[in-house]
Amino acid sequence: MWRDETGRSLADYPHPSVAVDVALLTVVDGALQVAVHRRAGHAAGELALPGTFVRIDETLAAAALRALREHIGVTGRSPEQLRVFDDPDRDDRGRVLAIAHVDLVPRDVLDDDVGLVAVDRRPRLTFDHDAMVAAAAEHVRARYRRDPDPAGLLGAAFTLAELQGLHEAVLGAPLPKDTFRRHVLADLEPTGGVRTGTVGKPARLYRRAG
Amino acid sequence: MWRDETGRSLADYPHPSVAVDVALLTVVDGALQVAVHRRAGHAAGELALPGTFVRIDETLAAAALRALREHIGVTGRSPEQLRVFDDPDRDDRGRVLAIAHVDLVPRDVLDDDVGLVAVDRRPRLTFDHDAMVAAAAEHVRARYRRDPDPAGLLGAAFTLAELQGLHEAVLGAPLPKDTFRRHVLADLEPTGGVRTGTVGKPARLYRRAG
């Protein structure tokens, strides 16, 4: 263990605590929603994002996954870092830096009883979690403007109508059919199959190329 | 002070130390350069970005400014957050999260004796500072692709040729004169003056429109 000239290690100096918070987004009812839980303990009853303190030998990703597991029973995703929230008054328990994360997952990886609120019509969240959700939504929306289903919410094969419906739900706005089609087609490859059992002309199935 | 049910405050739990590092960029000799210093103390002699540990009651911005002041005597800028570097082995003194920052400043706010290395031909830096510089350069380049001199390196008035030269230096690539002109003109307003004392037709002066 490293020591400075006075024999103290780094941890002996007072320093901020570090937390991670995760805006776990999903699409339900044609709209982008975020998973929240009701706090127990400090600020009990308020709606909050899943979060936890980062342990000394843990990566941010590991802490984020632990928070998801402990609060809402989700495992196996890989949240992405957004940015650090460092307002000195953001947590009245002490000095806490929070590193906001975001991930977008299919609805069915979440338990049925997980709390979900629509991103665009959400109630007040605790601490600065509102700003985290806003940043998270902007992040995934920017990616969905560029690429077809970058989070892979759709399965191995999907129709263009299904893809477009997903994008409209994420972006919260309708998209023109023909333009959308040409926009994404370069990044897709046809599987050869078609979607049957529906009314109208059967739609071709695609998967993401790459 | 908040206490948990066992009477301990947040700071009583072992938690990672937090540092800030700043990639302070500038343009010299027609190329993007980053300010470095030679470390004293730990890892002495290696080239490093200005950095410091974040004190418990300090914002990240304040810590970043303190690092710049202590290491290279720069004051008054406002570094922007890039992202957190959290490899558990990134600092062999202990567990340290580093929050990389970036700023782009005019050469003349730096002391003459500040160490500068070209971003695109840089020597090895200590720890993970190489990756920080790469991220910082990509960040400012993305902004310079979009907007005319977003960092405000040029003074109150400048010619289009001066602006183009700056952008070429930041991006590290030549730009077509006519296209560049039309690209930035919408975001500029003419001051009415011209640059005199040069050879050729005098150039009109512009300022950034607000």
Added chain:
DNA sequence: GTAATAGTGTCTCTGAGACACTATCGG
């Protein structure tokens, strides 16, 4: 006048968007 730099007119190409059209299914 010439050299040098500033600034513009215009053509082409590409991609977004709008619109209308054709294609193929179930019933």
Added chain:
DNA sequence: CCGATAGTGTCTCAGAGACACTATTAC
């Protein structure tokens, strides 16, 4: 056949880039 959804041809518009041209200064 009809209703419904899938998929395409084509026109227009705007912006990027290339190229050649004109404009205005110092000398």
